[in-house]
Amino acid sequence: xPDKSSKKISFFLGSMGRGGAERVISILSNDFAxxxxxxxxxxxxxxxxxxxxxxxxxxxxxxxxxxSRLKRTPYWIKSIRNYIKKERPDVIVSFAARINVLxxxxxxxxxxxxxxxxRNDPWHDxxxxxxxxxxxxxxxxxxxxxxxxxxxxxxFSKVIAKKCIVIPNPISVKCEASPVKRKKIVAVGRLVxxxxxxxxxxxxxxLPQEYNDYSLFIYGNGPLLEYLSSLVKSLGVENRVFFSxxxxxxxxxxxxxxxxxxxxxxxxxxxxxxEAMMMGLPCISTxxxxxxxxxxNGRNGLIVPVGDGDMLKNAIVKMLSEETFCNMCxxxxxxxxxxxxxxxxxxxxxxQLEEV
Numbered sequence: 467x468p469d470k471s472s473k474k475i476s477f478f479l480g481s482m483g484r485g486g487a488e489r490v491i492s493i494l495s496n497d498f499a500x501x502x503x504x505x506x507x508x509x510x511x512x513x514x515x516x517x518x519x520x521x522x523x524x525x526x527x528x529x530x531x532x533x534s535r536l537k538r539t540p541y542w543i544k545s546i547r548n549y550i551k552k553e554r555p556d557v558i559v560s561f562a563a564r565i566n567v568l569x570x571x572x573x574x575x576x577x578x579x580x581x582x583x584x585r586n587d588p589w590h591d592x593x594x595x596x597x598x599x600x601x602x603x604x605x606x607x608x609x610x611x612x613x614x615x616x617x618x619x620x621x622f623s624k625v626i627a628k629k630c631i632v633i634p635n636p637i638s639v640k641c642e643a644s645p646v647k648r649k650k651i652v653a654v655g656r657l658v659x660x661x662x663x664x665x666x667x668x669x670x671x672x673l674p675q676e677y678n679d680y681s682l683f684i685y686g687n688g689p690l691l692e693y694l695s696s697l698v699k700s701l702g703v704e705n706r707v708f709f710s711x712x713x714x715x716x717x718x719x720x721x722x723x724x725x726x727x728x729x730x731x732x733x734x735x736x737x738x739x740x741e742a743m744m745m746g747l748p749c750i751s752t753x754x755x756x757x758x759x760x761x762x763n764g765r766n767g768l769i770v771p772v773g774d775g776d777m778l779k780n781a782i783v784k785m786l787s788e789e790t791f792c793n794m795c796x797x798x799x800x801x802x803x804x805x806x807x808x809x810x811x812x813x814x815x816x817x818q819l820e821e822v
Contacts (some may be wrong), residue, residue: 467794471538472502473502473504473556473557474504474505474506474553474554474555474556475498475503475504475505475506475555475556475557475558475559475819476505476506476508476549476553476555476557476558476559477491477494477495477505477506477507477508477558477559477560477561478507478508478528478542478546478558478559478560478561478565478569479491479507479508479510479560479561479565479754480507480509480510480512480565481509481511481512481513481514481515481562482507482509482514482515482516482517482519482525482771483512483514483515483516484516484533484712485551486585486635486734486735486737487561487562487585487735487819488516488517489517489635489737490561490585490635491517491520492505492517492518492559493636493808493812494559494636494812494815495507495519495520495523496518496519496520496523497812499519499520499636500520504522505520505522505523506523506524506525506526506555506692507519507523507524507525507526508526508528508546508549509525509527509528509529509739510528510529510542510565511529512529513525513527513529514659518718521646522756525571526549528542528545528546528549529765530542530545532543532803537698537736539568541656542568543568543571543819544560544572546568546569546572546573547572547573547576547666549580550572550573550576551576551673553698554570554578555578556578556579557578557579557580557581557822558573558578558579558580558581558582559581559582559583559595560580560582560583560714561582561583561584561585562583562584562585562586563584563588563589563591563597563601564593564597565622566570566582566583566584566599566601566604566605566608567597568603568677569601570582570604570607570608571604572606574607576780577630577666579609579822580607580609580610580817581608581609581610581611581791581819581822582599582605582608582610582611582612582614583611583612583613584611584613584614584618584734585734585735586732586733586734587615587617587732587733587734587754587755587757588617588618588621588622588719588734589618589621589732590616591670591732591734595754595757596821598725599618599639601626602623602626603620606625606626606629607628609629610629610630610818610821611626611629611631612630612631612632612633612815612818612821613630613631613632613633614632614633614634614635614694614734614755614756614766615619615632615634615734615735615755615756615759616632616704616732616759617755617756617759618630618632618755619632631814631818633811633815634735634740634756634760634805634806634811635735635737635740635806635811636806636807636808636809636811636812636815637737637740637741637744637803637806637807637808638744638784638807638808639717639741639744639745640715640717640747640748641718641720641721641745642721642743642800643721643722643723643745643746643747643796643800644722645722646722647723647724648681648722648723648724649679649680649681649724650681650682650683650722650723650724651670651680651681651682651683651724651725651726651727651782652682652683652684652685652719652720652723652725652726652727653682653683653685653726653727653728653729653735653738653746654684654685654686654716654726654738654742655683655684655685655686655688655689655728655730655738656688657684657688657689657690657694657709658689658690658728659690659728659731660685660731660732661686661688661730661731661734662729662730662731662752662773663694663729663780664694664697664776665691665756665773665778666682666684666727666729666731666771666822667694667697667698667701667703667707668697668701668775669681669729669775669776669778669779669782670703670706670707670779671701671702671703671707671778672775672779673782673783673815674783675784677786678706680706680724680786681706681707681708682703682706682707682708683708683710683720684707684708684709684710685708685710685711685712685713685719685720686711686712687711687712687714689707689768694709695709695782716741717741717745720742720745720747720805721745721747724748724785724786724792725747725749725750725782725786725792726738726739726742726745726747726748726749726750727749727750727751727778727782728749728750728752728754728757729778730751730752730754730771730772731752731754731772731773732754732755733754733755733756733757734755734756735755735756736754737752739751739757739760740760740803740806742770742799742805743760743761743766743767743799743800743802744796744799744800744803744806744807745800746796746798746799746800747796747799748767748775748785748792748796749761749766749767749768749769749786749795749796749799750767750769750770750781750782751767751768751769751770752770752771752772752773752778752793753769753770753771753773754770757769759801760805760806761802762798762802765794765795765798766783766795766798766799766801766802767795767798768784770794770815
């Protein structure tokens with residue numbers, strides 16, 4: 467392989483605001499830049515960067531001025547194609563199905579290698595008929611397709627699945643679970659329907675009275691804040707449920723929790739869950755994509771059916787009432803986390819890029 471200093475890699479995604487995909491791009495782009503690759507990031511939806519990036523990384527704004535995304539499509543394709551012809555990247559890495567389609571269209575006939583990646587669960591991410599058709603049509607032109615779970619691979623046809631490789635998100639944490647615990651349950655995720663915080667709040671509010679001295683802290687912002695706040699008041703737990711917003715030191719904030727809960731209806735693969743496991747926090751998760759691939763029910767955490775509030779309540783009670791079992795789950799989760807440590811996942815990405 468030629469010297470890495472001569473290589474140019476371009477990442478394309480919606481924005482660099484706070485989010486799982488954006489965090490992965492920040493990790494990968496910084497690592498490649500530090501290794502001497504010329505590294506670019508193209509933003510299609512919002513010209514926003516909330517992550518610290520290496521000074522050598524150049525960010526390109528492809529957002530355009532047209533408000534309608536449908537009407538913006540020709541502009542996006544033309545702009546990306548012009549960029550490819552001018553900058554001549556050795557490889558493009560694109561994130562999210564709709565953006566993947568745009569990048570693949572723009573790259574046709576340019577001989578530029580494109581790796582596409584999906585970060586959400588394709589079974590449940592709401593892609594429309596047009597996107598589904600374009601994915602089936604264009605994904606065979608991708609050099610590789612990077613997914614986070616085996617469940618995601620199963621969504622695609624055999625032709626596309628042959629190009630798929632599973633690489634979980636690169637995960638690192640700033641601290642481990644504290645040996646000194648507060649009577650505190652934590653959840654991390656945007657306040658949107660997908661995360662189903664409502665089910666978690668209802669399950670928490672229905673815990674037996676002996677757990678009335680526990681608090682629930684939910685980290686993240688989103689459009690459902692007002693609705694969820696009203697729900698908390700209606701259930702009479704406003705003094706025990708707290709919406710803590712986005713924080714820069716999330717690991718330090720949740721380190722003293724007794725329990726982490728993921729209540730999502732679906733996920734691509736939850737960074738928050740993997741980070742909590744890496745910290746050594748005992749975890750409960752719904753059976754959303756990825757959870758069953760990393761949590762062995764009853765050994766390193768608990769799995770409950772999606773949407774089943776009663777089972778979630780029972781799982782919380784089991785964790786809080788059985789200290790030895792709870793501690794075992796936390797320790798085993800930490801051991802499991804070695805499978806998706808940042809260093810190993812970046813090495814997998816590098817190996818795929820070098821093959822391309």
